[in-house]
Amino acid sequence: MSRSDRSTRAMHQALPPALREAVDDFAEHLSRVRNRSTHTVRAYVTDLVSLFDHAVRMGCVDLAELDLSVLRSWLARQRTTGAARTSLARRAASARAFSAWAHRAGLLPADVGAALASPRAHRELPSVLRADQAAALVDGPTRRVTPTDPPPTDLPNTHGAPTKPARTGPAAEAAVPLRDRVLLELLYATGVRVSEACGLDVGDVDHGRRVIRVFGKGGRERSVPYGVPAQRALDDWLRRGRPAMVGAHSGDALLLGARGGRLNPTTARQIVGAYAEAAGLPRTSPHGLRHSAATHLLEGGADLRAVQELLGHSSLASTQIYTHVSVERLRAAYRQAHPRA
Template identity: 85%
Template sequence: MSRPDRSTRAMHQALPPALRDAVDDFAEHLSRVRNRSTHTVRAYVTDLVSLLDHAVRMGCVDLAELDLSVLRSWLARQRTTGAARTSLARRAASARAFSAWAHRAGMLPADVGAALASPRAHRELPSVLRADQAAALVEAPARRAPRTAAPRSGEAPTRQAPPTTPPGSDDTPTRQAPFATAPPAGAAKDAATEAVPLRDRVLLELLYATGVRVSEVCGLDVGDVDHARRVIRVFGKGGRERSVPYGVPAQRALDDWLRRGRPALMSGHSGDALLLGARGGRLNPTTARQIVGGYAETAGLPHISPHGLRHSAATHLLEGGADLRAVQELLGHSSLASTQIYTHVSVERLRAAYRQAHPRA
């Protein structure tokens, strides 16, 4: 079973053996057959353990006794404890997925979850950068290094100096932003220190140029880049493969990184990873998020994450006239409904401009 939090593990252990086995088998199915990510499996397992714990409290000691009334009672209890509509929708989806699997496996006499309705999740429009703001962000590593993290309570603030240790210099996630303070003035810059801004530039360029997820860009290998066609091969959710084009600025950043940056950071455990941390390992998505946020702060831009850059890329593509189906394929959305939210973003930006500029708005 995937490693959920401590309370979920305790509830899992308290379940009757047959129910525990069902949870473990379902997790194995999600991981090996459905090829779901570790995070997805953990979320499904957490929801399922909560559901079965509720079922046991209602007197269900055997999985075959699970029925629609138990599922509805569980969701109602979640709602009364303050769960958001998005959380309720996800938990209902988890219950339906488990019910369908258990019925196919012969554990349930009927797919009781098929009739389970869930509240429609309210989708907020994602925040996006303007095109000029996105350009300023991806060019930031060439101009300046991001600010250092704020000192912890009890620590003296460190005076900002022209940094020679750029952001994201650690390829393992940390609680602090990875923007190390500068070494003493006059310290020589080594090749690895010079390489990190090149890595940061190619990270930002690829995120914005392709709209890929942060896990996808960090998972790229050197062989996934087709320089001749300016295309990267991406493995998305569920292991689905797609090819995504990128432009000339990203190509220049890639060329600089592969020629001058990556060789300086390579180590015995670099493997084929395209993006590396300062210790030579594959760049961690947590560190990548900190790099993006740090450069946005330094450039005086609104707070933005890698997913915000993905939103920005999709919105700018549609505003530039790209076909919705093409954007869906580029982003790796399995459903067109996921892509259509960006059309709403464009309309809202148009309305905002209208309200601001038109005298009779």
């Protein structure tokens, strides 16, 4: 447990029983009704415990006493302690979500958070790879490497060297680059989140239509197409790679880790970063490949709504940031090439 988690737990235990019960009930609502991830629920709970700790310090010991002035005072204090605009925006969203739920549940006489404003989070344009750079990254596992330049395999051991698959032998050793190749191909070909890629089961792949079934945020299901290179990588992995790495704990997982279980997103991030570094590319993450896939789709003429569906964005505003990336590229090209720029 991290220091932050321990601090949140201590503040939670110190809250009056009514406020502590409200936090627990809201967390259960997020998990069971809204089907939010464990990470999301933890973030909401952390924000809510911080809010109630501040409210108690202001003399608000009963939930019905929570009002807009308390919410604004809490955000103001967060700002004076150095919280970033993105953090303030998220915490305000947490307060509004709780307030709306508590009002519907009859715990608050009014939805006091509805009028809570928050600073607009500054959204930096995502960094993206050029198409040739993305191709170099995805092709990394197919290039033979020397013993002095080993391919990434899985989580580092205590000495920082790559670990080897639990099942030893030539077949297991050869399976690792096949796994890495299909991971990179799927991330770039489909633009899925790394957690979505690692959550894929063998049965989620429709080879005939070249479509994968993805379960995104909130358990929302969507179908995402992929291309011929990804299909070849999948065929090689399922025919020659996965059988060599499969173990007692593999289940139906499509992508496997070194010990035969489902590939962990943290490991997947390390794999992407290692291949990017080996290819001499800028620091790249799975989310960077997602950014690149979306940008290249739009630059190739894809409809914004179609890209929204592919990425699994609930709001079109989340997808529109990629149009800004394309415009920035156009402006850069204009400044470089036009004599009157």
